[in-house]
Amino acid sequence: MPSFLKEFFNRNGTGMGLTILGLVLFWTIGLIILPQLSMLDFSFRPNLPPPEIGGPKDVYTLENYKYLIYGPEGGSQDYNTVDLRVFFRTLVAAVCVTIFNLILCYPIAYYLGQSKGSHIRIFAIMLIIPYWINEILRAFALRIIFGETGVLNTLFVGLGIWDTPFDFIRNDIALYAGLGYAYILLMIFPIYNVIESLDRNQIEAARDLGAPWWRIHWRVVIPYAKPGISSGCTMVFMLSAGALAAPQILGGPSSLWFTQLIYQQFNDNNDWPQGAAYAVVLLVTCILFVLAMMRLFKVNMGDIGK
Amino acid sequence: MSAGIGVDLESLWIRFGDFVAVRDANVHIEGGDFFSFLGPSGCGKTTILRAVSGFLEPSEGNVLIGGKNMKGIGPNKRPTALIFQNLALFPLMKVWENITFSMEIKGASAAERRRRADELLDMIALPDQGDKLPSELSGGQRQRVAIARALCAEPDVLLLDEPLSALDLKLRQHMRTELREIQQRVGITFIYITHDQGEALTMSDSIAVMRAGVIDQIADGKTIYNDPATAFAASFVGENNVFRGKVKRVMGDEALIATNRSGDLVARISTANRGKLAEGDDAMMFIRPEAFAIAPEGATGDHFVTARVTHEEFEGNAFNIFTEGDGGKEIKVSIPNLGQSFKDHTGQNITLEYDARNAVVVPAGELAAE
Structure with a gap:
């Protein structure tokens, strides 16, 4: 038995230790790894009616992955441009949402982290309470704000600033606002946690040595907050790329999110293997992208946990 | 420069x-x-x-x-x-x-x-x-x-x-x-x-x-x-023994203080307070531990203090004698260790002597916390 396990059992006792260990293993293996492996297995099999599953036609194949790239066999185009375009657009949009969120949340997190007093707690509560409302209701609330006869259009047209209502939905503004808003806390809190521990004297020392405010952030605060920033960005990117409710409710008719394609394959087309292949591609691409970014910005895996 | x-x-x-x-x-x-x-x-x-x-x-x-x-x-x-x-x-x-x-x-x-x-x-x-x-x-x-x-x-x-x-x-x-x-x-x-x-x-x-x-x-x-200007400066900088009392008489740069505990004692008025102390004013007199010397028993006068020794300690470079003092505070006396023989005075009365130039008087004021 490795020493860390021995120490773990010594500290918690055998009974409690086994219970905790069992629950953790059940959680990671039973609820995460096995279902994902089963999805991976699905993605390499043909879509067969139930009687034929396990029959001679049930063999491993790359058909489902080929479909994403080349489209249906004998189709009119060489590549599956429709789905591929949705795939890349989703990734680019998730990157944009992440950057937008970072720009929005860094000042808030900095303010919360460096100010003292009870009003900070009130601000934090005001940020958290809206998240008691479920995601779908929040998305519909944004629809009410951004819709053609929504609050913003009524206001601006009524004031005579715009002649005709602006279509926030078709222009994806509602979608970006919705996605940005959905994950704002996951960006603010990791950055806030790190910045809160930054010694105020460091900021004053930089200022005393002649640094203007942007330089203080660039050289002192941001390098210090890097673990929090990378943790927040990773979460926001992963969750935006995998979001379903916001694109479904706030997305324009022409702007499908890749998760919506996956959803269609599972539910509308009843093609689980195809849906699983799409999901695997999205997951693996996102992980590779995040790892590449971590490499680029010299972030350690341990920092993500902060 | x-x-x-x-x-x-x-x-x-x-x-x-x-x-x-x-x-x-x-x-x-x-x-x-x-x-x-x-x-x-x-x-x-x-x-x-x-x-x-x-x-x-x-x-x-x-x-x-x-x-x-x-x-x-x-x-x-x-x-x-x-x-x-x-x-x-x-x-x-x-x-x-x-x-x-x-x-x-x-x-x-x-x-x-x-x-x-x-x-x-x-x-x-x-x-x-x-x-x-x-x-x-x-x-x-x-x-x-x-x-x-x-x-x-x-x-x-x-x-x-x-x-x-x-x-x-x-x-x-x-x-x-x-x-x-x-x-x-x-x-x-x-x-x-x-x-x-x-x-x-x-x-x-x-x-x-x-x-x-x-x-x-x-x-x-x-x-x-x-030459501290205030009671606070006198008590905060370095160790000092305080004697509270009232000015009895001003004699040029010196004053005779009627102390609460040790009779009438003479001290130099600190430079910043010359001309500002008058008879009857509340005053504080300070004498550093190293400014005291042990006087022959029974000596009296305006530069002698008699008090009961509570305890003594040996610090290497000095013998420290602590006696009952003013306002619940001890008087500390430091006698440099020059190899002389040293008698234990604990529990006895001791007479201490000082030079008026080494005692300084300022108006009564706040003392530094210990």
Whole structure:
């Protein structure tokens, strides 16, 4: 038995230790790894009616992955441009949402982290309470704000600033606002946690040595907050790329999110293997992208946990 | 020497809401001086430093650096550099980057910065340590890096906020000498904040003694020690024995004090209070432990004190005798150990003798907390 396990059992006792260990293993293996492996297995099999599953036609194949790239066999185009375009657009949009969120949340997190007093707690509560409302209701609330006869259009047209209502939905503004808003806390809190521990004297020392405010952030605060920033960005990117409710409710008719394609394959087309292949591609691409970014910005895996 | 840039505080008031942190401070700091603000924690000395460095706007009054009013000028535009109590080195920058941060701001090239960093590292006796991170250095080394970082900005005035308080005793004493040497080498004005009278006395050209937002006395260390202006200055700087009483008679520079406990005693009126003490005024008389000598038994007069010895201790360089004193306080007497034989007096009455020139009387006032 490795020493860390021995120490773990010594500290918690055998009974409690086994219970905790069992629950953790059940959680990671039973609820995460096995279902994902089963999805991976699905993605390499043909879509067969139930009687034929396990029959001679049930063999491993790359058909489902080929479909994403080349489209249906004998189709009119060489590549599956429709789905591929949705795939890349989703990734680019998730990157944009992440950057937008970072720009929005860094000042808030900095303010919360460096100010003292009870009003900070009130601000934090005001940020958290809206998240008691479920995601779908929040998305519909944004629809009410951004819709053609929504609050913003009524206001601006009524004031005579715009002649005709602006279509926030078709222009994806509602979608970006919705996605940005959905994950704002996951960006603010990791950055806030790190910045809160930054010694105020460091900021004053930089200022005393002649640094203007942007330089203080660039050289002192941001390098210090890097673990929090990378943790927040990773979460926001992963969750935006995998979001379903916001694109479904706030997305324009022409702007499908890749998760919506996956959803269609599972539910509308009843093609689980195809849906699983799409999901695997999205997951693996996102992980590779995040790892590449971590490499680029010299972030350690341990920092993500902060 | 007045080659350096001086600092003046003119009728400086600093308030935080109803709380007055600094009350009407008027200080002239000579250019090139090592000037200390000495006082217990919470007396407003750090507040003054923050007002000089520009992190805090005074409520009233002016801060002048080199005769120029600093009102509205931010800390990044003032010719001052501040060394923080916790040093505030940038943990993610290498030592040489830390030191030359101010040059980086001005856009100096990396090669130029590296060269300057090496010069400064030589000066602070840390050659070849430039590529380390601050966390890889010892406390004393970090201390010196903080000084180099501040000096690299070529300030006219260096401000130090209790920079030695985090070091252990030996290192602290060593750094005192080193700081004083550096100050004399660079020749700029140092303003030093401390609650440690030893630091203030050993390093400073001038000391301002502060109490609850008020500056009690500004003078060189010897004057403050020998000729305190207030009861607080007398009791805060060095060990001192207090005798409370009333002025019975003023005789030129001396006064006869009717003490509450020890009869009539004579003492020199401190210079700042000459002509201000009149008969019947409440007064406090101070005699240092080392100013006492043991007198023949039964001697009486206006420079003899008789008291019962409570306990004694041997400190190596001195024998300390503690007797019952005024207001529940003990009288401490230090007899230098010159190899003489020493009799235990515990429980007995002892007669002590002092020279009136070594006893000083000031108006009754607040004493420093022990």
